[in-house]
Amino acid sequence: MTALTEQSLAEFSADFNSKKENPVLSRAARRSGLLEASFNDQVSQNFNHVFSTELEIGGVTNQQQSGRCWEFSSLNLLRHFFGKKYNIKDFTFSQAYTFFWDKIERANAFYNATIALADKPLDDREVQAWLNFVGQDGGLWPMAVNLIKKYGVVPSYAMPENFNTNHTNAIDDSLARKERKDALALRKLVQDGKLEEAQKAKKQYLNEVYRMLAIAFGEPPKQFDLEYRDDKKEYHLDKNLTPRQFLQKYLGDFPFDDYVLLLNVPNFEYNKRYHQDIYDNVADGQPIVGLNLPIEDLAQAAMAQLKDGQAVMFGNDVSKQMERKSGFMDPNLYQTDELFGVDTQMSKADRLATGEGSATHDMTLVGVDEDRGDIRKWKIENSWGDKMGHNGFYTASHEWFKEYVYDVVVNKKYLTKERQALLEEPAIDVKPWQHIGL
Numbered sequence: 001m002t003a004l005t006e007q008s009l010a011e012f013s014a015d016f017n018s019k020k021e022n023p024v025l026s027r028a029a030r031r032s033g034l035l036e037a038s039f040n041d042q043v044s045q046n047f048n049h050v051f052s053t054e055l056e057i058g059g060v061t062n063q064q065q066s067g068r069c070w071e072f073s074s075l076n077l078l079r080h081f082f083g084k085k086y087n088i089k090d091f092t093f094s095q096a097y098t099f100f101w102d103k104i105e106r107a108n109a110f111y112n113a114t115i116a117l118a119d120k121p122l123d124d125r126e127v128q129a130w131l132n133f134v135g136q137d138g139g140l141w142p143m144a145v146n147l148i149k150k151y152g153v154v155p156s157y158a159m160p161e162n163f164n165t166n167h168t169n170a171i172d173d174s175l176a177r178k179e180r181k182d183a184l185a186l187r188k189l190v191q192d193g194k195l196e197e198a199q200k201a202k203k204q205y206l207n208e209v210y211r212m213l214a215i216a217f218g219e220p221p222k223q224f225d226l227e228y229r230d231d232k233k234e235y236h237l238d239k240n241l242t243p244r245q246f247l248q249k250y251l252g253d254f255p256f257d258d259y260v261l262l263l264n265v266p267n268f269e270y271n272k273r274y275h276q277d278i279y280d281n282v283a284d285g286q287p288i289v290g291l292n293l294p295i296e297d298l299a300q301a302a303m304a305q306l307k308d309g310q311a312v313m314f315g316n317d318v319s320k321q322m323e324r325k326s327g328f329m330d331p332n333l334y335q336t337d338e339l340f341g342v343d344t345q346m347s348k349a350d351r352l353a354t355g356e357g358s359a360t361h362d363m364t365l366v367g368v369d370e371d372r373g374d375i376r377k378w379k380i381e382n383s384w385g386d387k388m389g390h391n392g393f394y395t396a397s398h399e400w401f402k403e404y405v406y407d408v409v410v411n412k413k414y415l416t417k418e419r420q421a422l423l424e425e426p427a428i429d430v431k432p433w434q435h436i437g438l
Contacts, residue, residue, distance in 0.1 A: 025339060035323075038339040043330045044323075047397075049390050051379045053307050054367035055080065057089055059386060068137055068168070071095045071102070072383035073313040073362040074144035077409075078153065080311045080366075081254055088230045094159040097243070098144065099137075100217050101151045103171075105282045107179055107209045110134055111202045112283060114183040118190035118198075129432035131183065133278055135176025137168055140362075141313055141409040145256050146285030151220075152243030153251070158224040164216040171216045175209065226250075260412045260423060262298050263290040264405065265436045267349035270294055271419075274436055275427035289427045290436075295402050297419065299375055304414040306368050311381070313409040315359035320404050327389025329380075329396035331403050348403060352435055359406040363394070375401075 016022050029037040057080055075093040083089045113130050120127050164171050182205045189198035226238040226246060241249070268274065270292050279288035302312045322329045337344055351357030367379025375398040386392040412420055430436055 029339065034336060034339065035334050038334045038336045039323075040332055040335050043333050043397075044326060044328050047326075047328050047330075047377070047395050049379075049393070049395060051367035051369040051377070053303075053370070054379060055306065055309065055311055057083070057311075057366055057381065059090060059392065068095055068099055068165075069362040069383055070139040070141070070315075071098050071144060073364050074098075074141055074148075075153070076364045076381060076383070077311055077313055078148075078251060078254065082251065084309070086230060086236075086250070087232060088228060091228060092156040094154045094156045096161050096165040096217055097154045097159040097220050098147050098151070099165055100159075100213050100220050101147050102139065102143070102281060103175065103213055104206065104209055105147065106134075107175070108202075108206060108283060109281055110179055111182065111186060111205060113278075114186045115190055115195075115198055115202070118187040122187070125433055126431070129278060131180055133432070134179045135172040137172065139281065140261060140279060140288060140315070140407075141259065142261055142286060142288045143279060143281045145259070146282035148247065149256065150282060150285065152245070152247040154221055154224055154243050154246065155226065155228075158221045159218065162217065171212070174212060178205075178208070178212070255411060258411045258413065259409055260415075261288075261290040261407055261409055262301065263292040263407050263436065264295045264298050264348075265292050265352060266347070267353050268292050268430075268436060271422055273422065273425055273427040274430050276430045276432060276434070276436060278432035287427070290407060291419070291422055292436075293419065295405070297415075298405065298408045298410075299398070299401060301410040301414040302365055302408050303368050303370065303375060305410050306365060308414075310411070312365040313362060314365055314405055315362050315407040317357055317359060317404040317406070318361035318363070320357075321400060322394070324384075324388050327380075327382075327394035329394060329400045329404075331397075331399050355435060357404075357406075358435065365408075366393070 025037070072095055075095060075098070079092055082093075083091055110130060110133070117124070117127050117130070122128075182201075186198050186201060186205075189195070189201060221243070223240050223242055224246075226241055227236065229235050238249075263274065265274075273289050273291050275287050275289045277287070281288075302314070305312050321331050321333045323333060346354070346356060348357060363383070364381040365378055366381045368375060369377045369379075377398060378396045378401055380394040380396055382389060382392055382394055384392065412423060415423075
């Protein structure tokens with residue numbers, strides 16, 4: 001290993017000061033911040049909020065300080081479907097309800113994995129991947145489908161948001177600490193040959209997790225009255241519905257099984273299905289599988305679904321090249337490389353392989369601007385409230401879509417027959433530490 005020397009540091013300083021623009025750039029960056037100092041206003045001048053295809057929807061939701069974007073986006077698809085069917089744009093479903101069941105189902109999945117992997121050392125890579133995964137909020141559309149099919153859904157007023165659903169750090173930290181400690185006890189019981197006792201302990205641990213969630217979020221409603229006034233001001237009341245009855249009666253024709261997760265992970269082989277079992281959140285649910293395709297396949301399927309009047313959920317790296325104030329998203333929005341005089345550009349595959357790129361957020365496509373099939377930009381519904389972006393909506397260039405979108409959820413009917421045939425192929429298992437953009 002070589003050390004930095006005083007001579008090298010002196011050379012670095014001399015090089016910095018030899019270019020008269022560097023102190024000027026430094027003053028600007030220190031006063032206004034790196035992003036403001038590197039903001040490319042020519043990009044924003046080329047943007048507007050007009051789209052050739054645009055869904056008619058109500059206001060946006062707000063996940064606040066939580067990682068539940070995938071639940072908001074998933075339920076946004078349902079609320080757009082419900083709103084169109086029953087003529088009510090601003091009807092919303094309870095994210096707190098699905099969040100409760102997700103937390104306890106994930107605890108069960110973690111305990112199951114702990115028992116199954118108890119014969120491996122604690123520092124085994126797979127064991128560590130599971131231990132690192134506990135306490136996280138993030139997820140995917142198929143995970144939401146597993147929860148919705150098992151537990152149904154409720155209107156937002158039946159289980160409203162509270163401080164702990166909006167600010168999840170404390171409950172996430174408490175659950176992660178408990179589940180990791182429980183894992184040590186379960187591993188010892190299994191290693192001592194006490195499998196039956198391990199199963200009893202697991203049930204007790206799940207009972208404690210339920211108690212923690214009920215204290216933090218409140219218990220999920222077992223029945224509720226559906227009551228609303230539609231956009232024509234007509235009153236509706238349906239009493240004593242269970243969450244599953246509500247799902248079957250009012251959303252029973254939503255084609256859950258026809259929606260597929262399409263991935264764009266260029267460092268994995270295209271035209272293959274991939275399964276990562278760490279995302280299998282419900283033990284008796286469907287495995288979480290995605291079909292990996294070139295990005296233009298994702299774009300064309302998403303555009304077709306939008307032009308057919310249906311929103312599109314998608315996973316993306318939202319923090320990259322996005323301005324919250326205007327809601328504009330473009331790869332050239334912030335030119336920090338030009339500010340620093342360096343080159344940090346990487347291919348999408350290299351960003352994924354090094355951990356520089358991943359899907360950090362889920363949002364909903366609700367519009368597209370195209371000219372004879374040439375996509376120019378996308379309209380995006382976010383879940384950060386109406387004070388961000390353009391009344392809560394964002395505009396992304398198609399170049400941004402190609403660089404920073406990693407998955408979309410579409411009805412399989414918008415895929416070509418060749419792509420649909422791939423959905424019948426067996427999925428390739430991916431190790432929990434392998435980075436496939438999720």
